[in-house]
Amino acid sequence: MGEPRRPLLAAYMGALFAFLYLPIAILVVLSFNDSKLATVWRGFSLRWYEELFRDTEVLLSIRTTLVIAIAATLLSILFGTLLAFGIERHTRSPALENGIYLPLLIPDVVTGIGLLSFFATISLPLGTTTVIIAHSVWGTAFAAAIVRTRLRGFDRSVEEASLDLGVREVPTFLRITLPAISPGIIAAALVVFTLSIDEFIIAYFTAGQTVTFPIQVYSMIRFGVTPEINAVATVMLLFSMALIVGAYLIARPRGPRAARPGEGPA
Amino acid sequence: MSHAVIAIEGARKRFGETIALDGVSLEIAEGEFFALLGPSGCGKTTLLRAIGGFAGLDQGRILLDGADLGRSRPYERPVNMMFQSYALFPHMRVRDNVAYGLRAERLPRDEIDARVDEVLGVVGLHDLADRRPGQLSGGQRQRVALARAIVKRPRVLLLDEPLAALDRQLRQEMQIELKRLQHEVGLTFVVVTHDQEEAMTMADRIAVMRSGRILQVATPRDLYRHPADRFVASFIGTMNILDGVATADGVRLDPVGEVRLEAFGAAPGAPLAVGIRPDDVILLDADAPPPPGTAFAFPAQVETTVFAGSQIHTLVRDTQGRAFAATAGAGGEQRREGSACVVALPLAALVALPEGSA
Numbered sequence: 001m002g003e004p005r006r007p008l009l010a011a012y013m014g015a016l017f018a019f020l021y022l023p024i025a026i027l028v029v030l031s032f033n034d035s036k037l038a039t040v041w042r043g044f045s046l047r048w049y050e051e052l053f054r055d056t057e058v059l060l061s062i063r064t065t066l067v068i069a070i071a072a073t074l075l076s077i078l079f080g081t082l083l084a085f086g087i088e089r090h091t092r093s094p095a096l097e098n099g100i101y102l103p104l105l106i107p108d109v110v111t112g113i114g115l116l117s118f119f120a121t122i123s124l125p126l127g128t129t130t131v132i133i134a135h136s137v138w139g140t141a142f143a144a145a146i147v148r149t150r151l152r153g154f155d156r157s158v159e160e161a162s163l164d165l166g167v168r169e170v171p172t173f174l175r176i177t178l179p180a181i182s183p184g185i186i187a188a189a190l191v192v193f194t195l196s197i198d199e200f201i202i203a204y205f206t207a208g209q210t211v212t213f214p215i216q217v218y219s220m221i222r223f224g225v226t227p228e229i230n231a232v233a234t235v236m237l238l239f240s241m242a243l244i245v246g247a248y249l250i251a252r253p254r255g256p257r258a259a260r261p262g263e264g265p266a
Numbered sequence: 267m268s269h270a271v272i273a274i275e276g277a278r279k280r281f282g283e284t285i286a287l288d289g290v291s292l293e294i295a296e297g298e299f300f301a302l303l304g305p306s307g308c309g310k311t312t313l314l315r316a317i318g319g320f321a322g323l324d325q326g327r328i329l330l331d332g333a334d335l336g337r338s339r340p341y342e343r344p345v346n347m348m349f350q351s352y353a354l355f356p357h358m359r360v361r362d363n364v365a366y367g368l369r370a371e372r373l374p375r376d377e378i379d380a381r382v383d384e385v386l387g388v389v390g391l392h393d394l395a396d397r398r399p400g401q402l403s404g405g406q407r408q409r410v411a412l413a414r415a416i417v418k419r420p421r422v423l424l425l426d427e428p429l430a431a432l433d434r435q436l437r438q439e440m441q442i443e444l445k446r447l448q449h450e451v452g453l454t455f456v457v458v459t460h461d462q463e464e465a466m467t468m469a470d471r472i473a474v475m476r477s478g479r480i481l482q483v484a485t486p487r488d489l490y491r492h493p494a495d496r497f498v499a500s501f502i503g504t505m506n507i508l509d510g511v512a513t514a515d516g517v518r519l520d521p522v523g524e525v526r527l528e529a530f531g532a533a534p535g536a537p538l539a540v541g542i543r544p545d546d547v548i549l550l551d552a553d554a555p556p557p558p559g560t561a562f563a564f565p566a567q568v569e570t571t572v573f574a575g576s577q578i579h580t581l582v583r584d585t586q587g588r589a590f591a592a593t594a595g596a597g598g599e600q601r602r603e604g605s606a607c608v609v610a611l612p613l614a615a616l617v618a619l620p621e622g623s624a
Contacts, residue, residue: 155351155353157351157353158353158355158356160320160340160347160353161347161349161353161354161414162355163319163320163340163341164319164340164341164345164346164415165366165415166341166371166418167341168341176355179357
């Protein structure tokens, strides 16, 4: 309010934002370009979107990627949540604890080569299944890390209170523990899902003949940047934005939970 | 004593190197307000959790109405606990928090509603029944936790530091309130606290614990008047303690003299302390003769004196440098600081204080 205007600072700020967002803005604009050349503007058109949704190869790859992402997410939150409980409640070993997070730090190329040799060793044919397993490796690590933070802030006497009031262990977990950590599980699911959808390196190593969406885009781009690629990227952008907004809506504090003025604690 | 609801026999429990319970035996009577009092780490919470079924014993057993609770799980015991953190279910309304334990019993819906309403009335939370715990103040949460536990009509209600999270004024109000509630619902209360004032205010009987052992079980009055040992004496209220030596039938304080005193079996020649409460210490003018019944009288000097409304607190120091606290009613004389006086200790108020087992 009372701040003096600083034109240089404002210009710097503008330049920074341009740097961050201009490429994406250009991409979105060009996806509506009525031209075969990706870089020359000829007028507004939806033809590339029509083309995109007729392109069975692209559609198939999207389907494959969604199947992989959903399966990897489910596996990751199952094993990740169990792992988070184990680490938080049943061990004090720092080695074991750090062992969980290591997959997140190993370079993807290394993970990819490792998994490839592993699958070859156990003679598992490469395909959708192997990509699901591969994505579950770091997905589990991510989910464990996220759920664990939630678990750490959870007062265990709340579980004890439930047992004390006559409810057995399993229903206590379902009625008390799970609702308490569910924001963590949902957040973990969204993170793993988002990462799985555009994961390229590990999928490239472990997919065999299966074509995931990022691999499809990569192979299209080898023949030059076409406007269809722009349309694909725009769709993908919208999709991930929707996921982020969804995650925000789920994770934000509920309105009625915060006390309104005039009815706060006495 | 009336029928014992809870009987604890030779309870032992250790966590690694730490001995939490070192042979505790105790009986708690029906309808009693019983306090487990002691400094942190004395084993009082472990004992409470053992009764609730949250901690198994290494040795010994806990009987409820004469039946061994054994290794039964918390949900199998007709005992409920009010947790120190209150442990309310954050995603449930007050009403659902209170109804939770009744729903677990699969009671008919209208009975649940009736009992929940009744209990909410008892703790004065009717108007807040649809709030969530996050919208309540500390005192309100405490009452929800209490309502949730008593609605189950347990044989025994266990309360783990029930007032520790409240501010001082609210804590004092709630001490009286808890006492009133206990009368109203007619349940047996076992409360864990480290606050001797709180235990004295609320409890019918108090067990003083230290290092996993029970030092004394007594009514607040007996605990104050006849502490069993030096630790209890100094933990409950203020006590002037003088180091002496046990004689065949009493205690000798050098160089003041010797009196007959029930010496709790201390061997002659062994060190034995005696204690006296500040309100029993008599201060006299320097040349005044000690009144009849005085065990010891010796000269001292007034060090500080404080007028605290209803009482006058005086600190004196004798020729050997020992300090004595003396408390007199507001009607008493306030002595000048630095003036000489005589300290007289009435025999009837002296308590022999063995070192204690702990």
